[in-house]
Amino acid sequence: MTTTPRIEADAVQHVEAGPPPVSPPKPPKQSLIKSESVSAGIKAVVGLAALFALWELVVVIFDFPKYLLVGPISAFEELFTNPGYFAVNALTTLQEGLAGFALGTALGVLCGALLYYASFLRPFLYPALIAIDTIPKVALAPLFIVWFGFGFESKAFVAMAIAFFPLVINTFDGLNSVPNELQDLARINRASKLKKMMKIDFIYALPSIFTGAKISISLAVGGAVVGEFIAGSKGLGYVILLANAQVDLPSMFAAFIVLAAIALLLFFIIDLVSKKLLPWKNYTK
Structure with missing residues (x-):
């Protein structure tokens, strides 16, 4: 009889306390990707704004003459005064850079795979590739x-020559870093060379390949500008040359800003694609 009131009191206390707290569910991976992308975008905008503010401050404090240095305000004024002029030339450079990047990616991945799988060619091919890469691309x-003439093709091939080498090295390193356990597993299961290459080697090498692509995309845009320096009648490289001849620094720095914007946009696109295609690489924790 003495235990009944105690049991009832414990039950009342349990009801008053309420149910035990439930931990909130973990956000899905897609929301993590979106939140991290938004956060990275905000940080990038803040960093660029701080850089422009510092640049303008230096120009105002030291009072540089306009034939030596102009601030970002003058560059943006020139950009917004002639938006069509910069848009048309930016599109030309973008097309040349993307074509060179596509060619460089295809050839770079192919040569990197050849270095890895054809080991008997490696002592001959690897030093030759390094020697070619040391040649200044302006000389090529x-x-x-x-x-290829003075048209689109020559600029695209200059961009390809610059974008090519990082993908060779990153593809080879990615394939070369496949763990021995996976190699043994494929051997035990008697997987064919093609199946092992597609389902183990290249899947494991994809993060390194995307790293090389993020490096190469900016180099490809720069390579297109190099080609336009040598023989261009349009494109941002031609805009920079023309502005240099006319000592038009606002136009020159406006072209620099557009080039930087193109390179940053392409870099973030490849970074976003890599996060979509390689979720295990970015969210293993």
Whole structure:
């Protein structure tokens, strides 16, 4: 009889306390990707705004003459005064850079795979690739112009030559870093060379390949500008050359800003694609 009131009191206390707290569910991976992308975008905008503010402050404090240095306000004024002029030339450079990047990616991944799978060619091919990469691409540009003319193709091949090497190295390193356990597993299961290459080697190498692509995309845009420096009648490289001849620094720095914007946009697109295609690489925790 003495235990009944105690049991009732414990029950009343349990009801008053309410149910035990439930931990909130973890957000899905897609929302994590979106939130991280938004956060990275905000930080990038803040960083660029701080850089422009510092640049303008330096120009105002030291009072540089306009033929030596102008601030971002003058550059943006020139950009908004002639938006069509910069848009048309930016589109030309973008097309040349993307074509060079596509060619460089295809050839770079192919050569990186050849270095890995054809080990007997590695002692001959690897030093040759390094020797070719040490040649300044400005020196190669006239050769491409002789081969492909003054049009779109020569600029695209200059962009390809610059974007090519990072993808070779990153593809080879990615394939070379496949763990021995996975190699043994494929051997035990008697997987064919093609199946092992597609389902183990390249899947494991994809993060390294995307890292090389993020490096190469900016180099490809710069390579297109190099080609336009040598023989261009349009494009942002031509805009920079023309502005330099006319000592028009606002136009020159406006072209620099557009080039930087193109490179940043392409970099973030490839970064976003890599996060979509490689969720295990970014959200393993």
